[in-house]
Amino acid sequence: MTIRSDEAAATLAEIERVVAKVKQSRVYRTTALITIVWGVVNLARGILVALWPAAFGPRWFLADLFGVAATIASLWKLPTRGGRFPVRFLAAFAIVYSFGWIWSHVIGQFGSREAAAFWPMLFLLGFAIAGLLFGWILTAIGIGLAALVIAGYLWSGGAFALWQAAVTGFGFIACGLWMRRS
Amino acid sequence: MNDGPDEVIHQPVRLKIMAALTALDPSEEGLDFTRLKKLTAATDGNLGAHLDQLARAGYVEATKAFVGRRPRTTVKASAPGRAAFARHVAFLKAIIAGA
Numbered sequence: 001m002t003i004r005s006d007e008a009a010a011t012l013a014e015i016e017r018v019v020a021k022v023k024q025s026r027v028y029r030t031t032a033l034i035t036i037v038w039g040v041v042n043l044a045r046g047i048l049v050a051l052w053p054a055a056f057g058p059r060w061f062l063a064d065l066f067g068v069a070a071t072i073a074s075l076w077k078l079p080t081r082g083g084r085f086p087v088r089f090l091a092a093f094a095i096v097y098s099f100g101w102i103w104s105h106v107i108g109q110f111g112s113r114e115a116a117a118f119w120p121m122l123f124l125l126g127f128a129i130a131g132l133l134f135g136w137i138l139t140a141i142g143i144g145l146a147a148l149v150i151a152g153y154l155w156s157g158g159a160f161a162l163w164q165a166a167v168t169g170f171g172f173i174a175c176g177l178w179m180r181r182s
Numbered sequence: 183m184n185d186g187p188d189e190v191i192h193q194p195v196r197l198k199i200m201a202a203l204t205a206l207d208p209s210e211e212g213l214d215f216t217r218l219k220k221l222t223a224a225t226d227g228n229l230g231a232h233l234d235q236l237a238r239a240g241y242v243e244a245t246k247a248f249v250g251r252r253p254r255t256t257v258k259a260s261a262p263g264r265a266a267f268a269r270h271v272a273f274l275k276a277i278i279a280g281a
Binding site for chain 2 (some may be wrong): 001008009012014015019022023025027
């Protein structure tokens with residue numbers, strides 16, 4: 001069998017394309033898992049706070065603590081390269097969360113409606129930017145869900161909490177499932 | 183040893199299969215049949231035939247299991263398969279370097 005140099009170059013390019021696709025699917029798989037976990041957390045938190053505001057309004061952070069614990073547990077169980085814990089995913093999550101906390105508590109003085117719009121949009125910004133590096137689906141999810149959050153903030157009136165529960169709950173779960181299939 | 187192409191690996195579908203499987207770490211569980219089908223754009227029968235050929239050469243190992251009620255075939259590159267693929271890539275690079 002004789003292989004010309006242009007054939008060899010084309011074959012190597014094909015190998016690179018397949019390897020990039022496998023790496024992208026690994027990113028999607030990890031992100032999908034975290035997205036689904038937070039979709040469930042957001043949905044549960046949103047419904048509890050909307051239906052029983054007196055009981056769950058001041059305790060919304062319990063859902064977030066559960067979400068952080070579930071994120072770490074899920075990442076722990078995920079088979080990864082070299083069997084290592086995906087520290088970079090957790091570090092990215094911690095960095096975004098820290099920036100958000102500083103903006104919302106130190107620099108900005110957000111009301112509850114603003115905070116409810118700000119936090120998902122902050123993480124969706126991360127999705128939109130990560131998509132430019134890892135795959136267009138993340139960008140589509142980031143921009144699409146952020147547009148729905150803005151629409152709810154502007155026009156949903158008193159139903160904003162339920163709107164957010166649907167967008168960041170069902171929306172995240174649906175997007176996570178979409179990523180898993182991609 | 184870069185004295186020639188690996189004829190088992192060089193076929194386009196088998197090349198894609200090996201590229202995908204060797205992109206994973208040996209500690210990872212491998213890729214399932216459905217994912218491989220998507221990556222190679224092959225049909226069920228075609229992919230199965232190429233996997234058989236790679237398995238006969240000792241380059242891949244397939245594991246069949248049930249997830250719930252659904253059968254699931256997971257394929258992994260063997261150590262000789264990884265070495266053969268690395269040699270084939272080195273051979274291709276040598277052709278380009280020598281051109």
